[in-house]
Amino acid sequence: MRSHYCGDLRAEHIGEDITLSGWVHRRRDHGGVIFLDLRDREGITQVVFDPDREESFNLADSVRNEYVVEVRGTVRARPEGTINSEMGTGEIEVLGKELVILNKAETPPFQLDEHQQVGEDVRLRHRYIDLRRPEIQRKLRFRSKITHNIRNFLEDNGFLDIETPILTRATPEGARDYLVPSRTHEGSFFALPQSPQLFKQLLMVSGFDRYYQIAKCFRDEDLRADRQPEFTQIDIETSFMDEEGIMGLTEGMIRDLFNEVLGVDLGQFPRMPYAEAMQRFGSDKPDLRIPLELIDVADLLQDIEFKVFAGPAKDPKGRVAALKVPGGAELTRKIIDEYTKFVGIYGAKGLAWIKVNDLEKGAEGLQSPIVKFLGDDVAMKVMERLEAKNGDIVFFGADKESVVNEALGALRIKVGEDMNLIEREWAPLWVVDFPMFEETDNGSLTALHHPFTAPSCTPDELIAQPEGKLSRAYDMVLNGTELGGGSVRIHDQEMQKAVFKVLGISDEEAEEKFGFLLNALKFGAPPHGGLAFGLDRLVMLMTGSSSIREVIAFPKTQSAGCLLTDAPGEVSAAQLRELNIKLRKTP
Ligand code: ASP
Numbered sequence: 001m002r003s004h005y006c007g008d009l010r011a012e013h014i015g016e017d018i019t020l021s022g023w024v025h026r027r028r029d030h031g032g033v034i035f036l037d038l039r040d041r042e043g044i045t046q047v048v049f050d051p052d053r054e055e056s057f058n059l060a061d062s063v064r065n066e067y068v069v070e071v072r073g074t075v076r077a078r079p080e081g082t083i084n085s086e087m088g089t090g091e092i093e094v095l096g097k098e099l100v101i102l103n104k105a106e107t108p109p110f111q112l113d114e115h116q117q118v119g120e121d122v123r124l125r126h127r128y129i130d131l132r133r134p135e136i137q138r139k140l141r142f143r144s145k146i147t148h149n150i151r152n153f154l155e156d157n158g159f160l161d162i163e164t165p166i167l168t169r170a171t172p173e174g175a176r177d178y179l180v181p182s183r184t185h186e187g188s189f190f191a192l193p194q195s196p197q198l199f200k201q202l203l204m205v206s207g208f209d210r211y212y213q214i215a216k217c218f219r220d221e222d223l224r225a226d227r228q229p230e231f232t233q234i235d236i237e238t239s240f241m242d243e244e245g246i247m248g249l250t251e252g253m254i255r256d257l258f259n260e261v262l263g264v265d266l267g268q269f270p271r272m273p274y275a276e277a278m279q280r281f282g283s284d285k286p287d288l289r290i291p292l293e294l295i296d297v298a299d300l301l302q303d304i305e306f307k308v309f310a311g312p313a314k315d316p317k318g319r320v321a322a323l324k325v326p327g328g329a330e331l332t333r334k335i336i337d338e339y340t341k342f343v344g345i346y347g348a349k350g351l352a353w354i355k356v357n358d359l360e361k362g363a364e365g366l367q368s369p370i371v372k373f374l375g376d377d378v379a380m381k382v383m384e385r386l387e388a389k390n391g392d393i394v395f396f397g398a399d400k401e402s403v404v405n406e407a408l409g410a411l412r413i414k415v416g417e418d419m420n421l422i423e424r425e426w427a428p429l430w431v432v433d434f435p436m437f438e439e440t441d442n443g444s445l446t447a448l449h450h451p452f453t454a455p456s457c458t459p460d461e462l463i464a465q466p467e468g469k470l471s472r473a474y475d476m477v478l479n480g481t482e483l484g485g486g487s488v489r490i491h492d493q494e495m496q497k498a499v500f501k502v503l504g505i506s507d508e509e510a511e512e513k514f515g516f517l518l519n520a521l522k523f524g525a526p527p528h529g530g531l532a533f534g535l536d537r538l539v540m541l542m543t544g545s546s547s548i549r550e551v552i553a554f555p556k557t558q559s560a561g562c563l564l565t566d567a568p569g570e571v572s573a574a575q576l577r578e579l580n581i582k583l584r585k586t587p
Pocket of ligand 1: 194195196485531
């Protein structure tokens with residue numbers, strides 16, 4: 001049915017008799033001749049039918065957009081003046097001699113080149129049509145190229161691709177589980193894996209040494225923007241390698257990928273401790289393309305009357321920080337009001353600011369609703385600390401440390417983007433030295449990464465003073481997005497028990513939930529560690545897409561549903577009976 005792909009024809013094929021199969025992208029009637037733009041996955045070729053061949057001409061006249069047709073004809077040069085240098089096939093056209101309609105198509109719910117005029121829900125409902133768009137085809141092919149490249153790298157480095165179960169027990173990655181009722185074990189449920197974490201560790205205990213898997217993971221989270229309930233990880237685990245080895249190897253993998261697929265040299269990735277990232281950028285995934293930083297000023301503001309600043313400045317759990325934006329003095333009141341609303345999303349109660357108009361005039365030259373509360377001296381000391389210059393604006397955050405970090409951290413990115421301050425295209429880094437635990441709202445501790453991450457201290461030290469202890473975890477960050485994260489794992493029982501103890505997980509609970517892992521640690525577990533990359537996000541960044549939905553063939557909506565298949569769906573009473581499940585009526 002095909003001798004060539006439509007998009008592959010070039011001037012070198014002129015004179016050849018060829019057969020193409022594909023979709024009618026567009027049909028044009030140019031007074032006596034019919035032009036069909038024929039499309040397949042490789043591109044579009046223009047086919048011309050003239051009335052000399054009556055039968056095929058009449059058929060060509062009858063086709064409509066998205067009909068599937070087979071065309072036999074001869075490649076010829078386009079007449080002078082009609083060459084289209086924007087198309088790969090723009091130098092040639094095909095003189096159509098025979099046409100077979102392989103299948104008709106109803107008028108599609110949207111034209112491919114007018115997809116923007118319909119909402120995303122229409123496109124997701126008819127995703128098989130949306131996926132015909134060359135732009136999406138290009139992205140999914142790119143995705144395939146990326147996974148191909150990564151598989152090659154890992155296979156070349158001795159990694160084995162091993163599948164792990166989808167029907168399993170809960171894996172503690174901090175999200176809600178998707179549950180699957182078991183028919184054969186009445187009243188019991190499988191959980192879909194939030195990651196292959198426990199299985200990949202068991203594979204290390206079994207001696208496989210280097211494992212990888214391009215693995216589907218499932219997390220029933222309240223979907224914040226741009227998350228998917230099922231997503232794909234490039235999951236990696238190694239034995240007998242420390243963090244240096246693992247970071248070196250996987251950095252090499254990502255560097256090679258960018259080099260080979262995009263022709264981009266990412267260079268060596270800098271390393272930054274978590275504490276520094278939070279202090280300078282308010283985030284554990286700092287976007288280093290933006291040259292703005294948070295600067296602490298609490299010590300200068302502790303003794304002023306103004307409670308809004310003095311309160312958090314004196315509070316050990318508070319933070320008062322400033323964000324200086326060069327050239328920001330020209331921001332209008334309206335924009336500042338917008339930024340105030342924006343930081344409100346992160347819990348900030350307001351956004352104090354000072355415009356630096358003329359430093360020669362001292363505090364007189366500062367324009368701000370708050371200078372009068374700071375006092376002239378203090379205001380000028382703050383300007384000195386920030387090395388402020390005329391034309392700057394300084395924003396302040398004063399609150400609980402987490403609120404200031406989140407609010408100013410997000411504002412830093414927003415202002416950086418709005419004011420076009422982005423300095424370079426790619427900014428990778430490793431964030432290291434994470435705290436082992438973080439405090440929850442009710443004051444208890446949870447694992448910042450997951451409870452199998454090795455702390456950088458002994459079990460006794462950990463139990464004696466868990467707060468402030470660091471872990472052997474690392475995250476790879478690119479342009480403010482966490483590309484991947486992992487850690488060296490705990491490989492001895494005693495340490496694993498110590499971590500569970502700090503987390504308040506009783507022996508019984510640990511036995512019930514992860515007894516199989518604890519048992520495995522008794523039988524010769526080697527030192528091991530690994531990490532997982534988010535494939536969807538990696539592809540999104542590399543294709544310059546604005547959402548991960550653009551790089552997933554069949555994505556779900558924000559409310560975790562599939563518009564195409566209408567999943568999740570109701571099930572029959574018989575199925576429920578078989579599972580011994582009775583639905584409660586929602587009031
Ligand atoms: N399982 C971890 C995650 O899903 C990654 C890792 O530690 O390898 O985040």
